Amino acid sequence: MNSGRDNYPELRDAVRELCTRFDSAYWQKIDEQRIYPEAFVEALTKAGWMSALIPEEYGGSGLSLTEATVIMEEVSRSGGNPGSCHGQMYNMNTLLRHGSAEQKKKYLPKIATGELRLQAMGVTEPGAGTDTTKIKTMAVRKGDRYVVNGQKVWTSRLQHSELMILLARTTSLAEVKKKSEGMSIFLVDTKSKGIDARRIRNMVNHETNSVFIDNLEIPAENLIGEEGKGFRYILDGLNAERILIAAECIGDGYWFIEKSTKYANERVVFDRPIGQNQGIQFPIAEAYMEIEAANLMRYKAAALFDQKKQCGAEANMAKHLCAKASWEAANVCLQTHGGFGFAAEYDVERKFRETRLYLVAPISTNLILSYVAEHVLGLPRSF
Numbered sequence: 404m405n406s407g408r409d410n411y412p413e414l415r416d417a418v419r420e421l422c423t424r425f426d427s428a429y430w431q432k433i434d435e436q437r438i439y440p441e442a443f444v445e446a447l448t449k450a451g452w453m454s455a456l457i458p459e460e461y462g463g464s465g466l467s468l469t470e471a472t473v474i475m476e477e478v479s480r481s482g483g484n485p486g487s488c489h490g491q492m493y494n495m496n497t498l499l500r501h502g503s504a505e506q507k508k509k510y511l512p513k514i515a516t517g518e519l520r521l522q523a524m525g526v527t528e529p530g531a532g533t534d535t536t537k538i539k540t541m542a543v544r545k546g547d548r549y550v551v552n553g554q555k556v557w558t559s560r561l562q563h564s565e566l567m568i569l570l571a572r573t574t575s576l577a578e579v580k581k582k583s584e585g586m587s588i589f590l591v592d593t594k595s596k597g598i599d600a601r602r603i604r605n606m607v608n609h610e611t612n613s614v615f616i617d618n619l620e621i622p623a624e625n626l627i628g629e630e631g632k633g634f635r636y637i638l639d640g641l642n643a644e645r646i647l648i649a650a651e652c653i654g655d656g657y658w659f660i661e662k663s664t665k666y667a668n669e670r671v672v673f674d675r676p677i678g679q680n681q682g683i684q685f686p687i688a689e690a691y692m693e694i695e696a697a698n699l700m701r702y703k704a705a706a707l708f709d710q711k712k713q714c715g716a717e718a719n720m721a722k723h724l725c726a727k728a729s730w731e732a733a734n735v736c737l738q739t740h741g742g743f744g745f746a747a748e749y750d751v752e753r754k755f756r757e758t759r760l761y762l763v764a765p766i767s768t769n770l771i772l773s774y775v776a777e778h779v780l781g782l783p784r785s786f
């Protein structure tokens with residue numbers, strides 16, 4: 404099945420070719436042992452795909468976000484888990500769009516070669532949850548540095564990244580006029596003193612941590628953009644994250660459809676392929692249509708982002724529709740496989756777990772629905 408692959412054929416072929424070196428056995432082992440797919444991320448970096456968004460002048464390939472989404476889509480469509488490395492793609496945007504010329508010159512070439520990884524982003528806190536403006540992590544300016552204290556949760560890939568984008572309050576909530584003001588973002592060396600990361604064992608093989616920050620010192624030149632405007636910058640980055648994850652869900656969705664179709668054609672029960680039964684065919688067809696439709700919104704959102712136009716609504720809608728569509732396809736795929744869907748060797752149960760994450764992270768369903776209700780439809784603010 405080649406649906407959804409009618410653009411960027413060379414890019415797709417190159418990424419696909421790399422992914423064939425990391426087969427189902429590789430991902431099963433990584434998942435079973437709960438380890439980081441180091442060899443895969445290394446290969447992706449060496450091939451230049453992890454620096455896709457870095458401009459050529461800094462040693463990257465200068466691709467658009469749309470092209471970056473194609474890379475991530477092909478990874479998930481190959482059966483791999485792009486959650487292990489997608490952080491670099493969207494964190495990169497924060498640095499590219501809001502970083503200073505010195506910061507770009509200092510970090511981007513090293514990120515492009517793979518000497519440094521920018522895979523981690525610390526936004527979520529245990530006490531604030533989705534209500535980001537309530538974060539308590541505080542960065543206080545002391546001479547030429549900021550001293551940071553606080554706690555983050557679900558900070559992914561921190562153990563496998565030299566750099567992290569960190570959101571902290573530089574002015575307390577009580578002192579700001581608007582609650583979205585007074586937060587700043589910093590580029591942090593993850594090996595600094597004052598960072599204690601503890602892994603959270605979770606449903607997917609997604610390396611993620613509770614992070615305790617105790618008198619962490621950050622050089623003042625590592626502040627990204629203007630002090631106090633960090634929330635706006637983070638939102639910009641989150642749009643890129645949502646669009647990239649939408650594309651990963653599309654990759655998952657096609658993977659589930661291909662896997663379902665193949666199995667439905669091959670598996671014979673009651674002397675006929677199960678796919679001959681409409682009870683098996685129709686859910687697969689329905690899930691396929693949902694993937695195709697959601698994919699249109701993914702491209703619309705990515706195009707708006709690349710044109711530097713407002714894309715908050717489209718990025719949210721794309722992530723929501725694509726995550727829903729891939730989750731429906733996951734359920735159909737599991738059902739089509741019957742008992743074998745639960746056997747690890749078929750990969751279905753692993754991909755089922757992996758794609759489920761995207762209805763919760765990086766933003767959960769209800770929050771997207773309330774964004775659309777309020778900001779697109781003009782309904783009253785509910786919180």
Ligand SMILES: Cc1cc2nc3c(=O)[nH]c(=O)nc-3n(C[C@H](O)[C@H](O)[C@H](O)COP(=O)(O)OP(=O)(O)OC[C@H]3O[C@@H](n4cnc5c(N)ncnc54)[C@H](O)[C@@H]3O)c2cc1C
Binds near residue numbers: 531560769
């Ligand atoms: C594997 C994994 C990796 C992650 N990686 C990162 C990372 O690298 N960096 C990072 O900063 N964060 C990360 N996160 C955090 C993730 O973004 C959050 O878990 C997610 O945004 C939901 O926030 P929460 O868990 O605090 O849920 P809460 O905010 O506690 O919400 C719980 C539930 O209540 C619902 N809810 C809350 N308020 C309302 C309301 N007013 N109306 C209706 N429903 C409401 C939510 O939709 C949700 O379903 C990760 C999470 C996971 C699970």
